[in-house]
Amino acid sequence: MPPPLPVLPDELVEEVLLRIPPNDPATLVRAAAVCKCWRRLVSDAGFRRRFAELHRTPPLLGLFCQTYSGSTFVPTTPSCPPLADRTNLFVVDARHGRVLLHSNKRYNWNANPLESAFVVWDPITDEQKELPLLSGSLTAWSAAVLCSGSLDGSCLHHLDCHGQPFLVFLVGTTKSSNKHILVYYVYSSENDSWSAPTTIQHQPQDPHNNYVLWIPSVLVGNDLYFMLWRKSILKCNLSRREMSFLELPPSCFPGDCILMTTMASGLGVACLMHRRLKLWSRVVDPHGYEGWAQSRVIELDTLLPVGVLDAKSLIVVASPDGVAVIFMCTSREVFAFDLKSTKITRIYRGNQNRVIFPYMSFYTAALGRASIGEKQRAG
Amino acid sequence: MAAPESGDGNNGAARMVTLISSDNTRFEVEAAAASLSQTLQLTILDGGGGGGDGIPLPNVDSATLSKVLEYCIKHAPAAANGGAPNATAVDRAELERFDNEFVNIDQSVLYSLIMAAHNLEIEGLQSLVAKKVADMIKGKSPMEIRRTLGFPDPTPEEQAEMNAHMLEYGWAYE
Structure with a gap:
């Protein structure tokens, strides 16, 4: 021995x-x-x-998908905890380990979201917070959740910010003297209250151009980007509270696109059109002019299983921050496209609403919670 | 395959130092390689280890020290380049291949190595062995991990705790 x-x-x-x-x-x-x-x-x-x-x-642990009855979690790593599914609460956003839920689902665009509360949930520690109700009415809206430390740089990489203060940014259109105008609200968990609604200046004249779409927003530095109906993107600088608009890349249409962060941590757009996936990056030229540059075109014909490209419901849905993966789905299947290996894998088969949010978090916070629970039981 | 002229970067010609293991074996090695150890680096900078003196290492036996030095000699050129930012992909791949083979050894040797790396403060080696041990526990049950790492059999109380944990975190055992 x-x-x-x-x-x-x-x-x-x-x-x-x-x-x-x-x-x-x-x-x-x-x-x-x-x-x-x-x-x-x-x-x-x-x-x-x-x-x-x-x-x-x-790490990317999985995806929160809107289903017809709530939200379901689809793991993308083989040894992932079963994060709870939620009934009657639909995922609206997921970022920095937190998930934003609401009782309105996609396609229920005109139902006023201010009639019921937003819920911020941490699936790892299973803590949740129901936000105070807002008065008024809103339509064609979207919202984002993020760690408050994003703003002052106090939480640079969001490595372990479970339990830290967070913000919810809500944007939508409201009717005022028969005009549709874009307004936003900001909730801060530190004082547990919403800001008063603020009207966004210099918004497009055509009211149809300021409907916010329920496509995952993207956070680049202190700028939060939302996709708007027709051809524009709303850029919200969170620290200066400045809102501005930019155009989508040429010949891109909102229904075919998602916003994403590029590998260089800038703003990007992925567009699925004519059996091709086109990737665009927001760049600044030597003269200081900002614009779009096409960075890659991927022919999908041989990459997806037979028939999937012909499915009318195929769309590109999300791309997790800093991970070179783009998710695409039909109403019955979800695919992960690895930009590095150019391989596509099916990761889920089941009905969902084609509203999908990648969920990234370390799992260690749950182990910390277990030990606290143990001490409480022992005491 | 150590670079013969690497030296310590200051003197041009390679300066040699002598290390003495716990069982009194003497190892002559380039100062640059020995300096991968933070503890040895201080002694060497103070001018120790040269000539006939030698630096005694009472916690490291000769078998372990020879293995430690094999690692240091291989990694010294890259370390001299400040973590090798300008190393070619080929160099990096070669180091990676060396590292993978290097830790493909008996567990008792791995343990002696990580203890020595810890005592001598050789960060890269400590990290390499720790990663290897982490790979060894991947996919194993708590009981298998205990057996793999040579823990004594669990007490009834420990066994009950393991069973309770398995019930609470069923998903992690599937």
Whole structure:
């Protein structure tokens, strides 16, 4: 029999546990059960911080999809926790580990969203917050949730901001003296209140040009971008509270496009048209003029399973921040297109509303919560 | 395949230092390679280890030290380039291949290596072995992890805790 192995000191056990891949939460969870010491190590706030700092980017755990009765979670990693499905609450956005839910679903565009409360839910810690109701009426709206630390740069990479203050940005059109005007509200969890509605200046004259679409918004630095009906994008600078509009790239139409962040962390657009996926990047030329540059064209004919390209319901739906993946779906299937390997895989088969939000988070926060629960039970 | 002229970057010619293992074996090695260890680097900068003196390492046996030095010699040229920002893809691939083979060893040697890397503060080596041990526990149940890493059999209380955990986190055991 070989001599018994020495017991590794705690700091080396921690070095080992820190190197469990972030997209394998199951191994981390099982490691927590090895002994009391290991459990204490992984549930410590310091471990959580070091784990996030070492791995830098929260892993893509899966997708929250709107279904006809609520929201369902589709894991994209093999060892993912079953984040709860929600009935009668429809996913509106997901960012920085939080999910924004509302009882209005897509295609229920004209129902006034201010009649029921928005809910911000952290699926990892299973904490949720119902936001105060707003008065008034809104239509053709969208909303985004984000960590408050995004604004002042105090939470640069959102590695472990579960439980930290957050903002909800709500934008839509309201009718005033028979005109449709774009207004926005900002909710801050720090004072648990909404700002008064603010009218967006210099909005397009054509009222049909200011309907906000329920396509995932994109956060680039301090700028939040929403897609509008017809041909424009609303740019909201969150720190200066300045709103402006930009055009979509040439021959792109909102129904065929999504907003995304490019690999260079700028604003991008992916457009699915004529059996091709075209990628555009927002660039500034040497003279300071901003514009769109086409960065890639991908022929999809040989990449998707037979018949999928012909499905009328095929659209491009979302692209998680900083991950070179674009999700496409029909009303029955969801596909992940890996931009690096140019491979497409089917990740879900089931009916959904074609409203899909990638969910990225470290799982370590849940282990921290488990240890707190344990202490409470013990005490 | 260490670069012969790498030296410590200041003196031109490669400066050599002597390290003495716990079982009194002497290893002569380039200062640049030994300096991958933060602890040794301080001693070497102070002028230690040269001539007939040698630096005694009472916590590291000769088998482990020779393995540690194999790693240091291989990684010294890249480390001298400040983490090798200008290394070619070929160089990086070669280092990666070396690293993968290097940790493909008996577990008791792995443990001695990570302890030595920890004592001598060789960050890259500590990280490499830690990653290997993390790979070894991937996909295993808590009981299998305990067996793999040579834990004693669980007490009844520990066994009950493991069972309770399995019930609570059923998804992680599927």
